[in-house]
Amino acid sequence: MTQQILTAADYHRITSYRRHRLTPHTLDWAHQPMPVKRYPGLPRVPLDRRAKLPAIDYFDLMNRCLGTESNCLEPLDRQVISTAFRLTHDITARAVQAGTPFYYRSVASAGALYPFEIYLAAHHLDGIDPGVYHYDLFDFCLTTLRHGWVPEIPPVDHTVSATFYITGLFFRSAWKYRNRAYRYVLLDAGHQLENLRLALGALDLCCSIHLDFDDEAAATLLGLDPQREVCLACVHLHKGSTVAKKSGEANPLKPLSADILKASRVSGQEVAYGEILSIHRSGNGLSSPFAGTLPAQHVLAKQPSSWIDIDAPDHPGPADYARVLQQRRSRRNFIESSEPLGGFTAFLDLMVRHMGAASRMPTACRSAISLGFLVGAGMPIPPGYYLLDPDAKRLGRVSDGRLTESMAAACLDQMWLKHAALHLLFMTDLAALDRRWGPRGYRYAMIEAGRIGQQAYLAATASGWGACGIGAIYDREAADLLGLAADGALLYLVGVGPVKTR
Known part of the structure; x- marks a missing residue:
C-alpha cells in the first residue's frame, strides 16, 4: 500500500535501501522509456549546429562571477540560443550496445536514463518568435508548443528575454529505480541546471535561477501531464542586469491540447509510484522568502577538531x-x-x-x-x-x-x-x-x-x-x-x- 508522504524525512526513510532487505527487481525492457519527447505534426524551428562555440578556458570560466551582469554586445538571437543549448545538453559520442545505438551526453545521469527535458519561453529574442518551445536534443531543433506572448514564470522585476525550464519525467527513472526515482530525477535536474548556468556564463549572459514558482502554472505553460512530468527549475535570461521592465501584454494562459500533454507519456506501459507523486505534491506550496538558511555544520553530530x-x-x-x-x-x-x-x-x-x-x-x-x-x-x-x-x-x-x-x-x-x-x-x-x-x-x-x-x-x-x-x-x-x-x-x-x- 502506498504511504502518504508529507515530509522530506518521510520520503527518504520510506525509499531507503537496507542491507539484506532489497526487493528483487527485473527491468521491463519491452517497455523501456523513450529517450526523447515527440510532438507529431507540430511546427519546428531548426537550431544552428554550426554556431561557433565560445573559445573559453574552463578555469577562466570558473573565476567569473556568473549570472550577475552581462557585457555581451551581441543580439540575443537564434544563434546564441543554439550555442546555449549545445553547451547545456549535447550528444558527445555514439556507441552500439547489444545492437542498439547509445548516445553519450554532456550531462551526468543516474543509470544514463536522462529523466529531464528543457523548454524555452521566448519573450524578446531576435529570430525566434514569442512563444513556448520544447528542445529536441537529437534533431537539434525547437518544437513550437505555443505562439505569442506568454507570462514570465516566476514574475520578476527586470526584463526577461527568454526563460529556460528544466522538467523531470518520473517514469524515465522509475522504470529502473521505482519509488526511489524522485531522488535521481532531482539530482539529474541539478546536473542539467549546472550545465545551463555555465553555458550562459560562457556566453557572458546575465541570468537568474528560480526554484520557487507556481507549479501548476508552470505545468500549464509547458503542456505537461502533471501525473508524469513536473517543472523543477526556471532560469530567466536577461539582456542586462538592470534593464527596465518592457511593457507587453501576455496572452491568457490556457491549457494546451490533450495531444501535447500526451507527450509526457514515455512508455506504452508505465507504473505510477504514489510515493513520488505524494512527496512532489507535498512540496508544491511556495516556501517563505524569509525562511532563512540552515546553520553551518548542522548535519554533523561531531564537529571538526x-x-x-x-x-x-x-x-x-x-x-x-x-x-x-x-x-x-x-x-x-x-x-x-x-x-x-x-x-x-x-x-x-x-x-x-x-x-x-x-x-x-x-x-x-x-x-x-x-x-x-x-x-x-x-x-x-x-x-x-x-x-x-x-x-x-x-x-x-x-x-x-x-x-x-x-x-x-x-x-x-x-x-x-x-x-x-x-x-x-x-x-x-x-x-x-x-x-x-x-x-x-x-x-x-x-x-x-x-x-x-x-x-x-x-x-x-x-x-x-x-x-x-x-x-x-x-x-x-x-x-x-x-x-x-x-x-x-x-x-x-x-x-x-x-x-x-x-
Whole structure:
C-alpha cells in the first residue's frame, strides 16, 4: 500500500535501501522509456549546429562571477540560443550496445536514463518568435508548443528575454529505480541546471535561477501531464542586469491540447509510484522568502577538531571548456596514485568557487546541503573524513583513518569505489529541511547536490581525473559511518581521483 508522504524525512526513510532487505527487481525492457519527447505534426524551428562555440578556458570560466551582469554586445538571437543549448545538453559520442545505438551526453545521469527535458519561453529574442518551445536534443531543433506572448514564470522585476525550464519525467527513472526515482530525477535536474548556468556564463549572459514558482502554472505553460512530468527549475535570461521592465501584454494562459500533454507519456506501459507523486505534491506550496538558511555544520553530530586552510592554487591550463564537456564521462577505473598538493588544492578550489556566499543559486540552496570528503590514499593530506567550509575556504578534520573501503561497502558493495582518491559527500539533515522550508526543501537539497556533483565531474575532467556519481546507498549504514545527526542523510556521493589511462 502506498504511504502518504508529507515530509522530506518521510520520503527518504520510506525509499531507503537496507542491507539484506532489497526487493528483487527485473527491468521491463519491452517497455523501456523513450529517450526523447515527440510532438507529431507540430511546427519546428531548426537550431544552428554550426554556431561557433565560445573559445573559453574552463578555469577562466570558473573565476567569473556568473549570472550577475552581462557585457555581451551581441543580439540575443537564434544563434546564441543554439550555442546555449549545445553547451547545456549535447550528444558527445555514439556507441552500439547489444545492437542498439547509445548516445553519450554532456550531462551526468543516474543509470544514463536522462529523466529531464528543457523548454524555452521566448519573450524578446531576435529570430525566434514569442512563444513556448520544447528542445529536441537529437534533431537539434525547437518544437513550437505555443505562439505569442506568454507570462514570465516566476514574475520578476527586470526584463526577461527568454526563460529556460528544466522538467523531470518520473517514469524515465522509475522504470529502473521505482519509488526511489524522485531522488535521481532531482539530482539529474541539478546536473542539467549546472550545465545551463555555465553555458550562459560562457556566453557572458546575465541570468537568474528560480526554484520557487507556481507549479501548476508552470505545468500549464509547458503542456505537461502533471501525473508524469513536473517543472523543477526556471532560469530567466536577461539582456542586462538592470534593464527596465518592457511593457507587453501576455496572452491568457490556457491549457494546451490533450495531444501535447500526451507527450509526457514515455512508455506504452508505465507504473505510477504514489510515493513520488505524494512527496512532489507535498512540496508544491511556495516556501517563505524569509525562511532563512540552515546553520553551518548542522548535519554533523561531531564537529571538526581542527581546520586546514585551502591556499589559492595555480590551476593547470588551459582546458577548453567545450572540450571538457565533450570529454566528460562517468569513470570507475580509479587507481591509487600519489598526487601533489597543488593538484589537490586546485580541485578543492574549483569546488568552492560557486558555493556558499559565492553561489548565484537561490538562498535556500546555499545551506541546504553540507559537503564533506573522505580522503583515501595518495592525497597530500592524511586519510580521513573532512568537512568543507566553502566561505572560509578550509577543510575541517572530523576523524582520521581511511574510510573509503567502508563507504564503498555502504554503497551497495561497489568495491571499485574504494580506489577513488576522494569521496565527495553531499549531506543534509532532513528534519531541518522540513522545519525550515517544508517538503519543498527536499528539492533545494537534491538539486543543489546534483548541481555541485556536475561541477565535480567537470573539475575532475579538466584536472585529468575521473569521476563517478553514486546514488545507490544503504542509507542508514552510510549515515552511521559518517556520524551524522539523528535525521542526517547522505544524499549523493561522487568518487573522484586519478584513473587508469590507455
